[in-house]
Amino acid sequence: MNAAPVNGVISDQMAPDFLLAVEGLTVSFDGFKAVNDLSFYVDEHEIRVIVGPNGAGKTTVLDLICGKTKATSGSIKFRNQELTRMSESSIVKAGVGRKFQNPSIYDDLTVFENLEISYPKGRSVFGALTFRRDAAVKERVQEVAEMIFLENKLFERAEFLSHGQKQWLEIGMLLIQDPDLLMLDEPVAGMSVSERVKTAELLNKIIANRSIIVIEHDMKFVEDIAHKVTVLHQGKVLSEGTMDRVKNDPKVVEVYLGH
Amino acid sequence: MKSTAFLSRSEWIGVAIVAALILVVLPLSVDGFRLNLVGKYLTYAFVALGLVMCWGYGGILSLGQGIFFGLGGYCMAMFLKLEASSVENTKIQSTPGIPDFMDWNQITALPWFWEPFRSLPMTIILVIAVPVFFAFIIGFAMFTRRVGGTYFAIITQAIAAILTILIVGQQGYTGGINGITDLRTLNGWDIRTDDAKYILYFVNAGLLLGCVLIAYFVKHSKLGRILVAMREKEDRVRFSGYSVAGFKIFVFCLAAGFSAIGGAMFALQVGFMSPSFVGIVPSIEMVIYTAVGGRLSILGAIYGTLLVNWAKTSFSESFPELWLLGLGGLFIAVVLAFPNGLAGLYQSYVEPRLGKLTGKKSDETNGALPQGSPAE
Numbered sequence: 001m002n003a004a005p006v007n008g009v010i011s012d013q014m015a016p017d018f019l020l021a022v023e024g025l026t027v028s029f030d031g032f033k034a035v036n037d038l039s040f041y042v043d044e045h046e047i048r049v050i051v052g053p054n055g056a057g058k059t060t061v062l063d064l065i066c067g068k069t070k071a072t073s074g075s076i077k078f079r080n081q082e083l084t085r086m087s088e089s090s091i092v093k094a095g096v097g098r099k100f101q102n103p104s105i106y107d108d109l110t111v112f113e114n115l116e117i118s119y120p121k122g123r124s125v126f127g128a129l130t131f132r133r134d135a136a137v138k139e140r141v142q143e144v145a146e147m148i149f150l151e152n153k154l155f156e157r158a159e160f161l162s163h164g165q166k167q168w169l170e171i172g173m174l175l176i177q178d179p180d181l182l183m184l185d186e187p188v189a190g191m192s193v194s195e196r197v198k199t200a201e202l203l204n205k206i207i208a209n210r211s212i213i214v215i216e217h218d219m220k221f222v223e224d225i226a227h228k229v230t231v232l233h234q235g236k237v238l239s240e241g242t243m244d245r246v247k248n249d250p251k252v253v254e255v256y257l258g259h
Numbered sequence: 260m261k262s263t264a265f266l267s268r269s270e271w272i273g274v275a276i277v278a279a280l281i282l283v284v285l286p287l288s289v290d291g292f293r294l295n296l297v298g299k300y301l302t303y304a305f306v307a308l309g310l311v312m313c314w315g316y317g318g319i320l321s322l323g324q325g326i327f328f329g330l331g332g333y334c335m336a337m338f339l340k341l342e343a344s345s346v347e348n349t350k351i352q353s354t355p356g357i358p359d360f361m362d363w364n365q366i367t368a369l370p371w372f373w374e375p376f377r378s379l380p381m382t383i384i385l386v387i388a389v390p391v392f393f394a395f396i397i398g399f400a401m402f403t404r405r406v407g408g409t410y411f412a413i414i415t416q417a418i419a420a421i422l423t424i425l426i427v428g429q430q431g432y433t434g435g436i437n438g439i440t441d442l443r444t445l446n447g448w449d450i451r452t453d454d455a456k457y458i459l460y461f462v463n464a465g466l467l468l469g470c471v472l473i474a475y476f477v478k479h480s481k482l483g484r485i486l487v488a489m490r491e492k493e494d495r496v497r498f499s500g501y502s503v504a505g506f507k508i509f510v511f512c513l514a515a516g517f518s519a520i521g522g523a524m525f526a527l528q529v530g531f532m533s534p535s536f537v538g539i540v541p542s543i544e545m546v547i548y549t550a551v552g553g554r555l556s557i558l559g560a561i562y563g564t565l566l567v568n569w570a571k572t573s574f575s576e577s578f579p580e581l582w583l584l585g586l587g588g589l590f591i592a593v594v595l596a597f598p599n600g601l602a603g604l605y606q607s608y609v610e611p612r613l614g615k616l617t618g619k620k621s622d623e624t625n626g627a628l629p630q631g632s633p634a635e
Binding site for chain 2: 066068087088089092093097098100104105106107108109113114116117118120122123124125128129130131133170173177
């Protein structure tokens with residue numbers, strides 16, 4: 001009887017600490033455990049970078065959080081909502097946005113239309129039929145387009161953007177939804193050096209209102225943006241902490257350089 | 260900037276040209292018999308129009324649109340048949356007042372599912388409601404389980420085959436392989452006279468233009484852009500907070516609704532309905548009309564349907580055995596040489612020249628032209 005209120009107090013105190021709490025997460029594909037008893041926590045306004053060798057389970061972790069893959073066991077709590085039991089679209093509505101590894105944009109539509117589709121209104125069939133492109137929509141699209149350096153490309157078909165611009169566009173498509181947690185799978189892959197610098201600026205700018213999980217291989221970029229780094233290896237956390245700590249962790253050095 | 264208005268200028272012109280063609284030019288230039296044939300072809304154009312929305316924009320290839328055309332047609336034919344089977348018309352039967360084929364099959368009372376078709380308003384509702392509901396069930400079962408692409412096409416084809424077999428097998432209830440024939444009057448109005456055929460032609464053409472406008476409305480709404488987005492990157496749409504299945508079900512039901520109107524108008528104009536308009540062959544032929552017209556072109560669906568059927572009629576009058584080969588060849592040619600059909604040819608060759616002639620920048624209304632892969 002006495003224990004119950006104490007537990008309540010603890011969880012109330014813990015709730016605001018973590019935006020995302022992943023605990024004991026396991027997924028197995030035909031017996032192969034791509035993610036094995038994984039736990040990590042992401043704070044509000046944190047940029048977390050997940051690194052790790054190929055096959056470490058980085059992308060799978062994002063798939064699990066956004067609902068693309070269903071967990072075998074474990075829990076993913078986002079603002080105390082259990083994501084493992086929610087549909088993909090309700091996870092998005094709860095405030096989780098995810099960018100895919102290859103830029104997933106709509107080639108046949110213009111930049112404006114790409115952003116407009118992600119605008120969080122008119123998401124039902126009927127809502128989409130009666131959706132009006134009003135001043136608020138145009139203003140928001142313009143605002144996001146400026147953030148992602150594409151304000152002069154609004155009415156070009158997305159197909160004709162450069163690879164880096166496509167990456168920005170997809171980030172913009174997530175920003176327009178104003179998610180609390182943004183997950184980016186290799187956002188600077190295929191970008192030039194100057195584009196990488198701009199992307200790092202962009203991420204540091206948008207952090208004010210949200211947390212970001214980034215998967216990235218480019219260590220220079222990771223150093224530019226990471227608050228904390230989680231190193232995955234064979235579906236488990238190998239090391240976690242600031243970039244400096246992780247870089248000097250003998251376990252990490254062994255995995256990266258040992259073979 | 261691409262217009263989000265209901266119709267752009269060039270689209271209005273396009274609709275006006277089609278309207279002039281089917282409402283003025285064809286009725287003035289061909290005789291009554293041929294006009295009735297054109298009317299029959301235009302009923303297929305409803306199906307092609309549905310396929311433009313479903314396949315062209317939504318990327319969902321259905322090889323079973325004959326199902327919905329057939330259901331719409333059967334609903335209409337059941338009403339007409341009941342009216343033609345009045346007690347006095349059928350007094351020589353052992354059970355007067357029921358359709359003749361039921362009497363031949365020793366059925367002595369009207370089956371329950373025929374009862375609603377005694378009333379015209381009810382029939383008009385059911386003409387749309389039955390096929391759309393059936394499409395909803397198929398769509399719900401398939402799309403929420405994420406069945407798509409080739410698998411979906413094969414399943415729709417299988418359903419078309421099953422429905423044909425069911426209709427043929429249940430001869431006493433459906434008229435079997437002969438279908439429902441000898442349709443005479445609509446609320447006492449004889450639909451077999453030349454005048455009636457004339458009027459029905461115009462009703463049909465008007466309904467088709469109405470459906471064209473609905474298609475344009477959907478295309479220009481945000482839903483139209485979501486369809487294109489879904490066709491390209493389904494996962495991106497899903498992870499932008501949309502329930503992809505809901506949108507697919509909607510467009511599949513829309514296509515079914517269009518097809519059903521076509522089917523009902525077919526029964527009225529041709530005077531019978533049979534399982535040969537339900538099965539695999541007509542369903543695939545209708546996909547060919549859409550492909551020839553251009554699967555991304557709403558108006559192309561009408562031109563494609565008219566053109567292929569005109570070719571079919573003229574070829575099969577002179578070389579009946581060669582027609583099917585010709586049709587197959589046409590389909591291969593469309594897929595290999597001009598994947599966007601007549602509309603694609605128009606956009607790449609005619610439109611730029613027109614633009615030069617009139618000195619205006621051509622309107623980029625059909626910006627959404629993916630290359631190749633028409634089977635997806």
